[in-house]
Structures are given as C-alpha cells and as structure tokens.
Amino acid sequence: MREINDQVTAELEKKAKILRREVIKMLGKAGSGHPGGSLSAADIMACLYFWEMKYDPQRPDWEERDRFVLSKGHVAPVLYAALAESGFFSGEKLASLRQLGSPLQGHPDLRKLPGVEASTGSLGQGFGWAVGMAMAAKLDRRDSRIYVLLGDGEMQEGIVWEAVMAANQYKLDNLTAIVDNNGMQIDGHLSEIMSVEPIAPKLKEFGWNTREIDGHHIPGILEALEEARNSKGKPFAIVAKTIKGKGCSFMENQVDWHGKAPSADQIDQALRELA
Amino acid sequence: MEQVATRDAYGQALKRLGEKYRDVVVLDGDLSKSTKTADFAGAFPDRFFNMGIAEQNMMTVAAGLAASGKVVFASSFAIFAVGRAFEQVRNSIAYGQMNVKVCATHAGVTVGEDGGSHQSVEDIAIMRAIPNMQVVVPADGPSTVQAVNAIYHEPGPFYLRLGRSKVPTIYTDEMDFKIGRAIKLREGKDVGILACGIMVAEALRAASALAAAGIEAAVLDVHTIKPLDREAVLQVARETGCLVTAEEHSVIGGLGGAVAELVSSEFPVPVEKLGIPDVFGQSGKPSELLAFYGLTSDKIVELARNAMGKKAHK
Ligand SMILES: Cc1ncc(C[n+]2csc(CCOP(=O)(O)OP(=O)(O)O)c2C)c(N)n1
Numbered sequence: 001m002r003e004i005n006d007q008v009t010a011e012l013e014k015k016a017k018i019l020r021r022e023v024i025k026m027l028g029k030a031g032s033g034h035p036g037g038s039l040s041a042a043d044i045m046a047c048l049y050f051w052e053m054k055y056d057p058q059r060p061d062w063e064e065r066d067r068f069v070l071s072k073g074h075v076a077p078v079l080y081a082a083l084a085e086s087g088f089f090s091g092e093k094l095a096s097l098r099q100l101g102s103p104l105q106g107h108p109d110l111r112k113l114p115g116v117e118a119s120t121g122s123l124g125q126g127f128g129w130a131v132g133m134a135m136a137a138k139l140d141r142r143d144s145r146i147y148v149l150l151g152d153g154e155m156q157e158g159i160v161w162e163a164v165m166a167a168n169q170y171k172l173d174n175l176t177a178i179v180d181n182n183g184m185q186i187d188g189h190l191s192e193i194m195s196v197e198p199i200a201p202k203l204k205e206f207g208w209n210t211r212e213i214d215g216h217h218i219p220g221i222l223e224a225l226e227e228a229r230n231s232k233g234k235p236f237a238i239v240a241k242t243i244k245g246k247g248c249s250f251m252e253n254q255v256d257w258h259g260k261a262p263s264a265d266q267i268d269q270a271l272r273e274l275a
Numbered sequence: 276m277e278q279v280a281t282r283d284a285y286g287q288a289l290k291r292l293g294e295k296y297r298d299v300v301v302l303d304g305d306l307s308k309s310t311k312t313a314d315f316a317g318a319f320p321d322r323f324f325n326m327g328i329a330e331q332n333m334m335t336v337a338a339g340l341a342a343s344g345k346v347v348f349a350s351s352f353a354i355f356a357v358g359r360a361f362e363q364v365r366n367s368i369a370y371g372q373m374n375v376k377v378c379a380t381h382a383g384v385t386v387g388e389d390g391g392s393h394q395s396v397e398d399i400a401i402m403r404a405i406p407n408m409q410v411v412v413p414a415d416g417p418s419t420v421q422a423v424n425a426i427y428h429e430p431g432p433f434y435l436r437l438g439r440s441k442v443p444t445i446y447t448d449e450m451d452f453k454i455g456r457a458i459k460l461r462e463g464k465d466v467g468i469l470a471c472g473i474m475v476a477e478a479l480r481a482a483s484a485l486a487a488a489g490i491e492a493a494v495l496d497v498h499t500i501k502p503l504d505r506e507a508v509l510q511v512a513r514e515t516g517c518l519v520t521a522e523e524h525s526v527i528g529g530l531g532g533a534v535a536e537l538v539s540s541e542f543p544v545p546v547e548k549l550g551i552p553d554v555f556g557q558s559g560k561p562s563e564l565l566a567f568y569g570l571t572s573d574k575i576v577e578l579a580r581n582a583m584g585k586k587a588h589k
Binding site: 030031032033073098099100101102104105106107109119120121122123124153154156157158185186187190193194 | 303305306307308309313325326327328329331332354355358359387388389390391392393557558559560563564567
C-alpha cells in the first residue's frame with residue numbers, strides 16, 4: 001500500500017492549485033461557467049485523479065480502469081482541468097471551453113471528449129449512471145471502482161435517493177459517492193431553500209457506510225478514499241464539508257459566484273492568490 | 276429596435292399579476308434569478324415557494340395548490356420543466372385539468388454556452404402531445420406580458436415557452452393578444468410564413484427581403500401552437516398556396532408539425548419546415564448557434580423560394 005505522507009500531500013496540494021488556476025483561466029476565456037462549485041471540488045478532484053484512481057490516458061476505454069462520474073456536471077471545468085493534467089488531451093484545448101465546435105462543452109459530453117465517462121449536467125442523473133457502472137463491474141467481476149461526485153443541492157432531486165436505494169440493494173461496495181457539501185445552491189443557502197441535512201445520517205439509514213470529512217484537507221480526503229476502498233458489502237459515501245469558491249478570496253462563500261465568469265481584473269487577483 | 280428577453284418580460288408581468296390578484300402563487304426550482312420569478316418572490320415572499328432542485332415534486336405540488344384554488348405559475352428551464360417533470364405535468368397537471376401554468380425559460384438553442392444538455396429542442400412537441408395542455412410561444416416582450424395575463428384569466432393547464440436571450444421587440448404594449456388567435460403581421464399572396472417565438476422577427480425580415488425581390492409573403496405570428504388557429508392558417512394556405520414554418524425547435528412535432536398536420540388533411544399545400552434538424556444542440560454563443568442551425572431570415576427566404584417552386588400550379 002502506498003504511504004500517505006507530507007510529500008504526497010504537498011504534491012496533491014500543488015495539483016489542486018493547478019486545477020484551480022486552470023478553472024479561473026478557462027472561465028475567464030469562456031466568459032461564462034461555474035466557478036464556485038468547481039473550486040470547492042478541486043481538492044477532491046486532485047486526490048481522485050492524482051492519487052486514488054487507476055486509469056490510462058493513452059487508453060481511455062481500458063476496461064479495468066476506475067471510473068469517475070461528475071454528477072454535478074456544471075463544474076465541468078474542474079473535470080476538464082483534471083483530465084488535461086492527467087494527459088487525456090492537451091492543456092491547450094482548455095482555452096476552447098464552451099466555444100462553438102469545442103469538445104469541451106458547457107456540460108460534459110462523453111461522445112466529444114476522451115476521459116469523460118458520462119454526459120451529465122441534468123442534476124441527479126450522474127448518480128444512477130454510476131450505479132449502473134458499479135453493477136456492470138460486479139457482473140463482469142472486474143476490479144474497477146466507480147466514483148461519483150454530487151452537489152449537496154443536487155441531493156434535493158428525488159432520483160438521487162432512488163440511486164441511493166439501488167446501490168444499497170445491490171451491495172455496491174465498488175461505488176464511492178462523494179458529496180461536495182458546500183452548503184450553497186444557485187438561489188442561496190440550502191438551509192434557506194430546501195435543506196438536505198443531515199446528509200451522512202440519512203445515507204447511513206439508507207444502508208450506506210459513511211464518513212464526514214473536511215473536503216479541503218488532503219490527508220483526510222485520502223484516508224476517506226482508502227476507507228471506502230476497503231469497505232466491504234455496502235456502498236460508501238464521503239460527505240465532504242467544503243467552501244464554495246475555495247482558494248479565491250472574493251468568491252469564497254459567495255452565492256453570487258455560482259455561475260458567472262470573473263473579469264480580467266478578478267482573474268489577475270485570483271491567479272495571484274493561487275500562485 | 277428595442278431588445279427585451281421574454282423571461283424578463285415574464286418576471287415583470289408576473290409581479291404585476293401578483294399585485295392585482297391574491298390567488299397567484301409562484302413556484303421555482305432553484306433558478307428564480309434566471310427565470311425571473313425572483314421579481315415576484317421579492318414582492319410577495321409569502322406567495323413564492325422555492326421548491327429546490329426537485330422539479331418533479333414542484334409540479335405535483337403545483338397541482339395540489341391549484342386543487343385548493345390557487346393559480347399556480349411554476350417555472351424552471353424548459354429542459355427540466357418539460358423533461359425531468361414530464362410525467363408529473365401530464366398526470367398531475369394536465370390529466371386533471373389543473374390550473375397550473377408551466378412557464379419555462381431558456382428554451383431552444385439560444386441557451387447558448389451551457390450546451391446541448393440544457394437546450395430543449397423538443398419541448399413544444401412534447402407539451403403539444405398532452406391532452407388538455409395549451410401551448411403558447413410569445414415572440415417578444417409585450418406579447419409575453421399579454422400572454423401571462425391571458426393565461427392567468429383562462430383556467431386550465433398552459434405551457435408558456437420563453438427564452439434566455441434578448442429579442443427584438445415587435446409589438447407595442449397595447450398589442451391585442453388572444454389565446455388561440457394568430458396575428459397577421461403582413462399580407463401577401465405568393466407564400467405564407469408562419470412563425471413563433473424568436474423566429475417571428477426573422478420572418479418579418481425575410482418578408483422584407485422577399486418583397487425586394489418582388490415576392491409577396493404573408494407573415495403570421497402563430498404564438499399559440501395549441502389550440503392552433505386553424506382558420507388563420509388555412510386562410511393563408513388558401514391565399515398563398517405554399518407555406519414556410521419557422522421555429523427555434525426541432526422540425527419534428529413543433530409548429531411545423533402542427534401546421535403540416537392541419538393542412539395535409541384540410542387544404543394540402545407544400546410546407547417547408549425551418550427548425551433544428553433532428554439533432555441535439557451544443558455550446559456556443561446564441562447568435563452563432565442560430566447561424567449554425569440556419570435559424571435565420573436568409574434561410575426562410577431560401578425555403579420560401581423552395582416552397583413556391585413546389586406549388587401545384589405556378
Ligand atoms: C435537473 C436540474 N435542475 C436544475 C439545474 C440547474 N442548476 C445547475 S447547478 C444548480 C445548483 C446546484 O447546486 P449544488 O448541487 O449544490 O452544486 P454546487 O453548489 O456545488 O455548484 C442548478 C439548480 C440542473 N442543472 N439540473
């Protein structure tokens with residue numbers, strides 16, 4: 001087993017910073033998109049793509065690979081940044097985000113970009129997709145693991161809970177769901193709009209193993225992923241407390257930064273902070 | 276020409292409706308700033324309910340409110356209001372003829388950069404196929420305002436289709452809007468152009484271009500797709516002998532489908548359908564996407580010539 005030490009943590013922190021910088025640059029260039037939820041998920045994405053998951057960017061359809069489904073598909077930029085940094089395609093492509101003809105669609109499109117495992121963007125649907133992938137892996141006795149990232153607002157969708165039940169029923173211990181628990185959606189705080197708390201106890205009652213972590217603390221994320229990997233007989237949920245807009249001071253915990261692009265000045269400031 | 280997004284007009288009209296009538300209740304699914312129901316929410320917080328990202332539940336809740344005497348306006352993006360919540364709209368709202376107005380914004384490809392997952396190109400066809408459901412697609416700000424008032428006063432389920440982007444204002448505030456009554460914007464005997472939504476302005480431009488070439492095109496704003504104004508459509512068909520339909524929607528089952536269904540049995544004439552071919556949308560600027568899918572006055576002109584060429588006796 002690989003050891004989680006300071007050096008690993010420092011490496012992954014560096015990767016997370018790269019992802020955040022790319023997100024800011026991409027959105028600035030595109031002129032639209034979703035920064036808040038991209039930045040809150042950056043540390044989780046770094047841990048998944050640069051530590052936890054096994055995949056081969058030269059063979060995106062390698063059967064034995066682990067699979068990641070971005071159920072909160074609006075944060076496509078952080079996925080694209082991770083895929084580029086992993087070598088699925090050239091980083092130069094990132095500049096084409098959201099432009100006519102670009103494989104980097106506003107929401108992930110599996111027919112357009114290598115490494116994208118599911119076409120998402122309609123909230124709630126990626127979760128069921130991941131359940132299906134986990135069922136297929138079991139059917140084929142493949143040792144590949146399935147990861148799905150959900151927004152907490154996304155959990156307001158009824159189909160999320162349908163997927164939760166299915167994963168429990170079929171004992172999908174090869175499935176790990178990670179909730180980006182930043183407490184915000186578009187119109188405000190979840191607590192004021194439609195509360196889904198407490199998330200972890202609910203999932204536990206639905207038959208899942210769960211762990212609550214700080215979603216910006218790299219060693220904590222890695223330990224939770226390891227626990228999920230070793231957990232048998234039940235699906236595993238990691239409820240990661242995060243800060244929407246994390247890493248960019250003027251975006252942190254600001255509802256307004258859910259879905260708009262930074263101006264040129266704001267990009268400069270953000271990149272300085274993420275230097 | 277002044278430019279107003281129909282969703283902005285919707286937000287303003289809804290707020291004014293709330294000032295006048297106590298029974299107006301508004302629901303949204305975490306998109307109130309985009310659908311503009313936030314205008315109503317700010318003015319009448321006690322009659323606005325944010326139902327969260329849960330469109331299916333929102334629609335059944337709307338039916339329950341309507342069953343208790345409320346006139347409910349339920350909003351989301353077209354793709355989620357129609358797509359995610361289809362069966363709730365059908366069985367909870369339309370089946371029981373509940374007084375719910377499904378008012379969806381961000382219809383069509385002018386959603387732009389969000390891409391194909393968010394661009395509903397099939398919502399008119401889906402809503403039109405539901406019994407009891409009436410379907411209205413306004414062309415501009417003033418007609419949207421009038422439509423919102425009209426559907427409030429007409430009991431029963433409605434689907435109001437609105438857009439994200441600013442569109443040219445065609446009408447004055449005093450325009451005469453009646454549900455199910457198409458508006459003749461231009462007389463002509465050579466070809467009839469029937470349009471809805473953002474394509475009405477393009478139809479008018481196309482008619483001007485055709486006039487410059489000596490072709491007289493009639494233009495009809497078919498803002499109500501269902502119930503279709505049969506008389507108006509058939510009259511244009513009789514007067515011109517060939518039709519072009521234009522809509523920001525799939526060529527399958529929308530305005531073009533409705534018109535073709537009617538004339539094929541009542542007064543068969545060639546119908547050229549301009550719309551999005553049988554494909555999904557994609558990311559891009561709204562203007563780029565309109566050009567990419569040929570939703571332009573130039574294309575209407577081209578199809579008008581095609582339609583004329585297919586007339587039985589020229
Ligand atoms: C079915 C569906 N309804 C509505 C939307 C519009 N939408 C996009 S993002 C979003 C808020 C998501 O909140 P959350 O899941 O908490 O994501 P985060 O805050 O992490 O960005 C909404 C309502 C959607 N994409 N899909």
